[in-house]
Amino acid sequence: MSLYGDLAKVYEAMYQTFINYKEEYIFYSDILKKYKKNNLLEIGSGTGHLAEYFTANDFEYTGLDLSEEMIEIAQLKMPQGKFLKGDMRQFKLEKQVESVLITGRTISYLVKNSDVNATFESINQNLNTGGIVCFDFIDAREFIPFIGKGQPITHEAAFDGMEYLRKSHWSLVLENGMDFKWESTYFKKTDNKWIELGQDNSIVRTFTINELEIFLELNQFKVKEIIAKKAYAFPTYVIVAEKIN
Template structure:
């Protein structure tokens, strides 16, 4: 996502599932937006979502463990997440999660996971897009099953100044 070249430019690029959370540094974000810009047709559209730092960080501070459940067939799958803010310059969090089921009153652990993720303020995203030659067409405040997010619809501006 940070550096790619398509055979032909496209009309739109969609980044799903809050994948922007894995763009940890400002350089990561700038490189991604620059690659997208180069791979879009004139007035091409970029659509993506991101976790809102202004709402998410206080939520993680107030809720030590965050539990999600997903029933499927005869089982209920669980994910227990713990979030810890870091002292980094960006809004980085260390996310540890445990995935498991309960069957016959017994907890069966499926997997443990750990990631470092970044959350953004809306203003940060607006500035990064502006600096990389995009104009925001629409901002959608979106609730998901887990996190408050913003969905951004942005258009490639012509005559981008370097």
């Protein structure tokens, strides 16, 4: 089982209670407007929570995601929406875009350095010169010491008349970099009892600002802004970088 596979419907229900997507939209669309970008590719578009706002506000929007199940939900909600199945490490759009957006700490699935590099290389190839990439990441400096020897954590959500529960455990995995293992079990309340829906175990990467600056420079991007931003479970930063070549 995986959160973006068999549990995609649970993601769709729970995450819109964790994350205020309207606020997310305002935050990211303000950045795109500041750089005068009206068309965007969202990588890791998930179940289309942000897509709904971007398309309703006249942005020319395309979503890209690795998971068929996530895309299926997004496409059902927005039959006219443009969603492509693809891998951020290697993708080719028909036409270059003005901006690429990656939110919800989606780059934390790029555990290998070669995957991070390949992703920025692909983004570069699919962006106009002068185009921008804007992405968030979990801040290793603050989060890794916080996890320390392991943290149990629970998240509850009520959506559409249903109650959900996630019991998680975070533990450090330091073989390759500043990673952690996120083991989660998902439950739904039925007849006043918590019924297990499934489990998801992922290796999640955190980053330092410096290492991302290196990957960006290697792929001909110039950092324009670094913005501290709290997410529902993590300290994060958002980087905005411009393609210079």
